Amino acid sequence: DEVIEINLSELEPLAACPHSPDNVKPISELEGKKIDQVCIGSCTNSSYLDLMRVAHILKGKTVADGVSLAIAPGSKQVFNMLAMNGALADMIAAGARILESACGPCIGMGQSPNSKGISLRTFNRNFEGRSGTADGQIYLVSPETAAVSALAGVFTDPRKLGPAAEIELPEKFLINDNMVIAPAPVEEMDNVEILRGPNIKEYPKTSPLTDSIEASCSLKVGDNITTDHIMPAGAKILPLRSNIPAISQHCFTVCDKEFPERAKTLGKSIIVGGENYGQGSSREHAALAPLFLGVKAVLVKSFARIHKSNLINAGILPLTFQSTADYDKIKLGDMLELPNVKKEIADGSAITVVNKTTGETIIADCELSDRTRAIILAGGLLDYTKENS
16 A cells, blocks of 8 residues: 655664654754763663674773663573673673663663653653653663763764674574473362462452443543553552552552542443553553453543553453544543443444433444454453363
């Protein structure tokens, strides 16, 4: 349908500026701007090749005064290979702090920048406050831009170093699964004890889709709601990841501090939102916390793909307005009814939504594959898996 031609010689290094991955500018517009911190790695731009290029840039040099450089290899194997070939030593000698292979700074678990500090990161998200510093200025850049800028102390175009280094890849990559525990044998699996400390709670209860749903609108939000809005990260919240009842008390509090208590009091409810609902990290808890709080459906103008999948897995209906103008026909507190929802989902037809407060009828879509339709009808992925295993 469409042909896109890209002249590679015209491409130049870019940065996603605060506070959105799509707020992109060329490095040339930012060049010379002082920086405070550089973070390389996490789950993104942390491969063996990425970090070998970083090590080549850093070798024999020292990070600029006033700049903190942290590097998180993408996996244990990458970490091990860098240690074996000497690249890790080059990074440490240059002044880098080596972090564990984990999310870490990306979600505000350590290495939060100073107040209003400018942090260059090779991560994939830079939403406001996500770094753990409310006013942190987070820019997303390539590993090469990050490394060169760490040495210069300012935004720097890595092409100033000349052609990129030719990194020789090994004939085969190290694979060491010596710490991976194999699943229990089938004959023993029913006797495996699940150990739960006081901060580990069971998965929220789910049930098959009912014939109809009647629930209040417990929250109405606008466009570009991120998973950081729905389920914030940070050092105070993330330790509760295995405690859904506790972590749910932070759900949507950046938008409405009353939401968790309101939703829990209602028992079941529906969230209404705008365009691109659920953009950002594939944060499962952005579906699990609403599930625990009794959210039965999310009715929006459009979904971000991964969050929609997570809602389906949790058994929460992902509905979209057929007419986006209908968004204005629902207010916080309105009583909504989906009178034939189970049959409409099973038939793959449009979903009828009646605003019982105003008397208006709204038509919504629920785009599902055969498998995801079965998951919704079963009440969620775990229920579906149990039924079909």
